[in-house]
Amino acid sequence: MSHLSSPFTFKSLQLKNRIVMAPMCQYSVEAEDGTPNDWHFVHYVSRAVGGTGLILMEMTSVDPDGRITNNDLGLWSDEHIPHYQRIIKEVHKHGAKIGIQIAHAGRKAEDANPPVGPSNIPVAALLEESKNGELKPPRALTIEEIKVIISQFKDAARRAVQAGFDTIEIHGAHGYLLHQFQSPAINNREDEYGQNLSKFGVEVVQAIRSVIPDDMPLIMRISAIEYIDGGYGVEHAIEMSKQYKEAGVDIFHVSSGGEGPPGSLKPGNYPGYQVPFARSFKQALDIPVIAVGKLDDPRLAEATVANKDADLIAVARGMLRDPYWALHATQSLSRKSSEVSPPEQYKRAF
Template identity: 40%
Template sequence: MSKLFEPVSLWAPQGPGLHLRNRTVLAPMCQYSVNAKDGVPHAWHLAHLGARAGGGFGLVFTEATAVSPEGRISDQDTGIWNDAQAGAWVGIVDFLHSQGAAAGIQLAHAGGKASTYAWLPEQASSGHRGSITAEHGGWETLGPSETTIFGLDTPRAMSVGEIHASVRDWVDAAKRAEAAGFDIIQIHAAHGYLIHQFLSPLTNKRDDAYGGSYENRTRYAREVVAAVREAWPAHKPLGIRFSGDDWVDGGWRIEDTVRFATEIRDLGVSAFDLSSAGIGAYHGPSGPGFQVPLATAVRTALEGTGSFVTAVGAITEPAQAEQILVTHQADGVSIGRAELIQPNWPVVAAAALGVHRDELPRAAQYWRAAW
């Protein structure tokens, strides 16, 4: 049997947890398609995510979905800060379930990297890059500290009151995610967005209880995790995506990630996805599977805890994904850019790895594609 297509259950504090038909995960990939700029997902999101569910993924994650209006990366991102948005997610979640996939939502706040023009060709060709101007509807961004490291408009340092209010935004979003029927939440703590900005000494220059020491820099993240875990049903797993390493001396390093992962495992997090970087210029490695060692480090530290650790980044080939799992470098693989080209990536991978044609994880309507 292919390890990649071996079912797995994700741990939750109570109940059986979440059963996945295989170990392929659709990584969150921003679509920048909310043309109404109201955060409400629509037909594009149903078509995009639904195709990947029909294409065989075991777990399908939404794009980074903002917990508050000011937390959007761009004004064309999805959100879940109001009931209209939550209601629009219901039909999408139902369709993912109808195709045999589990439905996950990545909750996010972009912090100092918010209010940027959508990363689409037409935006770039028109010269719209970086921070959205006030003329085009840009908004004030917030972060742990003022910083120019992103090359964007300087965010305003959050007050302690605003930090506490932000934690409540995450909780409210988690409750709406439950109402929409999602099976798992992934807290976005990667890629230089708000939680990562608090974690990294490169962007957190505070001198209060939320800055300075490791304990203080991780406080906001711990408060978000603990509050979301309490609000999220105990029979559903909770996940997190880390930038495992800033790849910069003096930044957030893999040793910090391993330490923090073990700490929040005790808070009820059981799914860990390991990406990297996002703060300042990139100084890390590249090439196929370049981030896999980060996943391996966390998996090794969490051995025996029932955690599900996924590797992500330049994983494109079925044999490559299978090798990552059979050598115990990770428990699953997150596929991002490869699925933008091939929405049926799991079906193709299953065939390549010798899965019997009657067991290919495809939509029933595509049965004639078996070979």
């Protein structure tokens, strides 16, 4: 059996393999009410049929004004719960587990008027060369508003548990609100949320942890390094993450960048370019990690797990191209046909 197809267990999460579908926004909500529809049902269930061990649903906002666009998913209302239950039930039928990524876009919320953030620094102001002028400038949140958003994360997590998700991922990467608070290039507050850049994230983690089962793993996606000029490095991210771990994060999903137009630090998007970040997190925090970033080649994904650089690998665009990426990867790495477990209806093809 390949390392990639070996089972993984952490707390209550039992996965049949080490393959994760990374969260990717679909911008497909039709009524702009945050409710998943048939597109989302087919999109996620097909990856369960395709052999994925863990499916992470796309960024789902805790607040209507926290969406990137009004066509994004939401979990700010109890009315959303039955629509997610339909997807979860069918995903489970095919042997996959499913989590949901909850977030607030902060200053990146294109349809909010105005968007909000830890400060009033707009995305376009981070680089003089930036031509990204279409985003509205954000308004700095008051402390009272920060407390409300923390409560919104808590309520969304409660709904996720009620819906039946197997795990929850907090989006603390790619320039979303939690990332904005932890970035010294974006957060220029002079109050407690600026003096301690991890305070907002820690309080979000604690609020979520208070309403989810003790044995449910809590995942956080984090940008290990910023690519804007003057952005933070991996040491800063690890120090933030030590505090998140203490607050209740169980697994880190290690990505990078996304906070604004990239500066001179941005490397090429080579296969596996983010794996060293995952390795650093795993070594520094002694905690399971998910590696992500152009890991579409099954041999590279296998090596990442086999070399103990990460416990799980997440595939994004590769699964957009091929809903059955997990089955095909397992087949390409297996020495025996018995190691591949397609649905009964598809066995004749394997």
